[in-house]
Amino acid sequence: MSRLDRSKLNPNFVKSKRNADASVEMFSPDVNGFSDGQLGEAKSIPQAILKRAATTGNLIFSNKGLTSVPPEIFNLDESIVRDENTKWWEFTDIVTVDLSSNQIAELPPQISNLMALKKLDIHDNCLTFLPHELGQLQNLNRVDLSRNKICKPLPDTFGSLRALVQLNANNNKLPSFGLNDEMPPNVGQLDLSFNDLKEVDRNFALMKKLQDLNLSQNKIVKIAAELSLCTNLQDLDLSYNQLSAVPTELGSLPELLRLNLNNNRLTTFPKFTATKKLRELLLNSNKIESMPEENIEPLSGSLEILLVADNQIKSLPANFDTLEQLASLDVSCNNLSTLPDRLGLLKNLKNLKVDGNPMRSIRQDVLRGGPGAVLKFLRNRLPLDQIDSNKATIEERFITDSKILDYSKRGATEVPDNILIDAEVKRVQGVNLEQNKFSNLSVGFTMLKHSVVELNLASNLFTVLPEVIPHFYNLQSLKLFNNRLTDLPETMINLTSLIELNVSGNQLSQVPPVIYSLKSLQSLSLADNRITDVDPVALKAMTKLDTLDLQNNYIKRVPPELGLCEQLKTLLLVGNPFKRPTFAELNKGTVFVMEKLRNQIVT
Template sequence: MSRFKRGAKADSLSGFKTEIQEPSVPYGLLKAARKSGQLNLSGRGLTEVPQNVYRLNVDTPEEANQATSFGESDRWWEQTDLTKLLLSSNQLTEISDDIRLLTGLTTLDLHDNQLSSLPSTLGELEQLQQLRLGHNKLKVLPVEVCLLMNLHSLTLKQNLLETLPEELGQLVNLTEMDISSNKLKSLPSSLGCLVRLQKLDLSHNLLTCLPDSLGHMSGLKLLECSNNQLTGFPASLSAMVALEQLFLRNNRLRLLPQLPAPSLKELYAGNNQIEELEAEQLASLSAISILELRDNKLNALPDQITLLSTLTRLDVTNNDLATLPASLSLLPNLTMLLLEGNPLRGIRRDLLTRGTGELLKYLRGRIKEEPENVDDKPTAMTLPSQARVNLHSIKTLKTLEYSEKQAENIPDDIFDAAAGEPMTSVNFSKNKLTSLPNRLLEFQSSLAELNLGFNTLSCCSPEIGKMLQLTHIDLRNNQLSDLPSELENLTKLRSIILNQNRFKTFPDVLYQIVSLDSVLLGHNKVGAVDPGRLVRMVNLSTLDLSNNDLLNIPPELGLCTSLRCLTLEGNPFRTPRAAIVTKGTDSLLEYLRSRIPT
């Protein structure tokens, strides 16, 4: 049966071929591959790889048998060996032993197929540097893969692997490996031999512990262990001195790992069972910038939190905190403090909604020996203008602040003082700004956090979509009713605060930003949300829709299983009843799921 669909153009040379079946790969593609060394057959519905692909390097091209002259571009005898073969997103169930004929391959992409096994001859591809096997049905990784000594990148995510061969440690040139979303209960001890590894993804497995040998990975920069069953962290991992990002979400940890981590900048330990923070643990985090401890069982933050002098973002959402230490206000770089879902006492609710700056100011006021405010007098760090620019914040903290001035425009000398500096944080809150300051674009390559809250913005300029490094935007207490579609470009955006504006619908563009984990839209006039599109926001964990005009809560909202904090109080809906809502997010989502029509 022909592999061509009905109506496909017939091959004029078919009568001269020995094979009955016609090739399912256009000859023009094969001809181009001989020149470029690259062949892309992704997404072609292939159920098998045509034999002429395997034999591309060894068979003489058809044009060699034709009595004709060749131009410079058609010199078949000058062909190059195939180095890159892309076969992703097909229906392949097996790969032939003839894969060994493609000895020049450096990249082989087989992800998103139906492969349940691999040929042992794969180990003969000595030049292979990148092997992608994700999204298949592999239950076993052939030991021959461990012979690929030049391999730099190995992707095995989303398979059915229960074990890995001990010989995996022979791949000493690996720099990144992804074995996430399998059924691994343990890891081979030889993994520690991968001393050049920089990125390792172990997430979404069944691991209860990590091998001590992982500590030998002294060059590892990113370790992803989320969604396992880890109860602890081996002490030997303290040798991972280059580690910059550590992900431990959704495990069974009771304590943070105590690591001398001189390079660790981001630690994500949400959704565990951590009950307390010890001073020794905090002391080891000398370079930490982001610390996520949401959805744990913390009942207090120690005064030693001041040891985290480099901390910029602290997320303790959904814990058991009743009080906050005043020493939090002494953290010089803290610009974002997330506290939703804690039974805090002694702090007014309205104060918690005013943002990190106001809360830290309040906590500073509780420190009895607080010195006089030195900013009231001109110093060597202050320009003699209305702005009183803090050059220390600009040069050292990369923070530009001009807030609470009730200004209609930001003076040019503010921007001039920061010219040429890679600003990461800008705070222009509590002024009378009606539009986004044009000169903000001077920081578009570095700006991560932008606070324009408590102004009079009636629209948000599309130019904000050019600030591609933004992770946090605060636009609360303005007059906004819509957001520009250009916001979709902000692929690193994690949180946005839109409380106290004039939105009548959930901003359409927010559905498109899958990186968002926190959307605060309380105190608006939102009348409906689209649960089908919210479900696709797979990182969304905090959604505040309190005090809006929601007359109906769609049951399909219960399918948003990533949500850890859903706030609906103050809306005029009748169901679910208040008694259900007050039970918390998990109970609310479970109730909504039970109401989905079958």
């Protein structure tokens, strides 16, 4: 349904026109039109807010103290008072609605009026259920329902959302996720952690494109074998549940990279058959007593991280040295009295934890000496004819003392997995890949997403931002200068901690809209691109931004309203084709230029 097709709108939510001035007087405005936490129960929204939403397609009402959804948002055409200054031809469909961090108890059925809606964020509210009309939004591709009080199953109509690729419903009270034999078929990321699920039923198999499934912190006691039909699954988190066994069919997931079964009630080590890519296997805090050799063998070519701490394991299998890619092993707090000597041949093993075991055959001073001392001790116990010197070599190190992975100036197109594993084990805080030939980053970089705060991808061959970057939730500094980027994806909105962003020397023709949503930014460099204009209203809303570099672009006119961005301490505009401010005026500094711009505003 087109946004302008009013005949199809719910008549109960068609609002009569109202006086714009009276509407504005009801609020104490801030840069967004009203103050955080002051809107309360839905009332008339200021006209400036409505017009802004109608022209940008984005409704942002986060943290406004709302207890219900403002009805105006469902019928913007009727809610906006038009006058001779209204540029109705610039109006567009609403594609993003952000109602997060309020006190909303119910999502009205009229949400179905927003037929063009792509992103719905209503996390941190008081919802207990969802209307079935939500299933009518066939363009919806991202939904965040986390941190509500949803205690009823999601409506069956959710299964018809064919555009949905990401659903976050963690921290609710969902008793199940069965959608009556129909599931959204294109979901790639699904987070149902911290709910009350008791079973993973066969319907999950209907989500053939599922790659990331988080079911941790539930009450799951049973997993349907059909889950193995999700053949694209890469990350499966079943930690902190009540599983006493997992179906053997799960061991045939061909793309599985990470399996987390920590804190369950497993008594046997899982068996893998067709899973040839598994890198991380987490089995801490279970009741596992043994690790059969036949269960270890299929993991020999891929497994890099194995955690089996706090179990009841009495011995490690003799073929443990076949895990040649293993970089991190935690067998602490078991019943081990010794370690197999051939464990010392694992050349990539950098992190080894064995404390909390009744070790009798390895001296305490060796154990206290760390992984290197233990591995050397084990190698020295081997007969000489069993020692392959190649297996004992040490990889070249690229990690500095300041916890920076420096792989710059190498002409490289990728970083070897063993180096990434070493970086993950050492929890590096920075990654420098400057001056290489990267055009993408491998999925292995996601291992670093929790620790890295600085990322330098400058002077490479990126034409689009690598998909792994928006997962670096703690990232504070991102350098992308001197690449071939033409835009930045909306997923960058997840980088809520980003303070510094440098996208100079690319091929941007406009300021990527997602940049205006990065409210933590303090320094933004967009120099040496092809940008023709900026949005001063959106920039003003970036209240922490103090440095903005727009030098050497195609800006023909500097909007006077830019002078209202009083948070800016440094504004660089030299090298653009505008006539005012003049070059001489620009040289007088930011304070002078900002005042000059403010004086041009027609009141």
